Amino acid sequence: MRFLEKIFHSVSTHVLPSACIVCDKYQKASLCAGCLQSLTVESLINYECCYQCGITLEAIELRGQHCMQCNNNPPCFDATYCLDRYEGVLQNAVHQLKYQKRLAYAHGLADAWNCILSKQLSVHYADYLLPVPLSIQKLFARGFNQSWEIARRIHCSPKIRSIPFALKRHHHVFQQAGGKISTRRLAIQDMFYIDHSYIEHLQNKSVIIFDDVMTTGATLNEIARVLKDNGVSHVTNWVLLRTTKAPHV
Numbered sequence: 001m002r003f004l005e006k007i008f009h010s011v012s013t014h015v016l017p018s019a020c021i022v023c024d025k026y027q028k029a030s031l032c033a034g035c036l037q038s039l040t041v042e043s044l045i046n047y048e049c050c051y052q053c054g055i056t057l058e059a060i061e062l063r064g065q066h067c068m069q070c071n072n073n074p075p076c077f078d079a080t081y082c083l084d085r086y087e088g089v090l091q092n093a094v095h096q097l098k099y100q101k102r103l104a105y106a107h108g109l110a111d112a113w114n115c116i117l118s119k120q121l122s123v124h125y126a127d128y129l130l131p132v133p134l135s136i137q138k139l140f141a142r143g144f145n146q147s148w149e150i151a152r153r154i155h156c157s158p159k160i161r162s163i164p165f166a167l168k169r170h171h172h173v174f175q176q177a178g179g180k181i182s183t184r185r186l187a188i189q190d191m192f193y194i195d196h197s198y199i200e201h202l203q204n205k206s207v208i209i210f211d212d213v214m215t216t217g218a219t220l221n222e223i224a225r226v227l228k229d230n231g232v233s234h235v236t237n238w239v240l241l242r243t244t245k246a247p248h249v
């Protein structure tokens with residue numbers, strides 16, 4: 001985080017009152033104690049989830065730690081860690097950040113991640129942390145990449161290097177919300193590429209991809225495919241919110 005921004009955040013956190021990003025109650029932290037407590041209890045880290053795609057497992061899938069879909073059709077990424085369900089209490093905060101462009105919510109969402117997941121993930125080894133990119137057109141329209149705004153505020157090992165622009169995305173008119181997995185996979189094919197100047201750096205490296213929301217996993221699968229086609233050895237997804245049942249399976 002830039003120096004002046006750090007000072008401003010520190011002053012605003014400690015001096016000015018702030019609203020909880022979940023219940024809107026005014027108090028000091030961006031997430032009040034009550035909401036943090038219930039989020040901690042409800043977090044997906046407390047549930048048995050598929051090691052590879054992060055979806056909650058059915059009883060029959062528990063033994064292998066893999067969901068049926070990953071067993072039958074393994075994705076290109078190797079592991080996924082998710083903070084909470086998409087249907088949970090943080091959904092509105094993510095919408096405020098993305099669609100109302102309220103950047104302050106990125107602090108609160110990163111705080112939630114840091115309080116609940118950072119300690120567990122501090123042992124996770126990787127060389128790079130890359131956010132899921134937006135196309136240049138979308139970036140201009142929104143003014144920021146929400147995944148990067150959260151990712152750059154989360155606490156992780158200083159050995160992991162965060163790079164906002166190594167991954168690039170073509171602009172497609174197709175809107176991704178909804179639709180069958182097969183349709184979405186087709187629409188997302190060849191949408192991502194690696195900035196030429198980073199290809200060499202990523203050879204045989206372990207990479208974390210940060211995304212705000214994971215639904216079918218098609219986006220993250222395509223990113224992992226592109227990374228591995230270009231020599232990356234291991235891809236882990238860090239995801240803020242995960243739909244617990246993929247639509248139209």
Ligand SMILES: [Zn+2]
Pocket residue numbers: 020021022023024025031032033034035036
């Ligand atoms: Zn609250």
Ligand SMILES: [Zn+2]
Pocket residue numbers: 050051052053054055066067068069070071
């Ligand atoms: Zn799975």
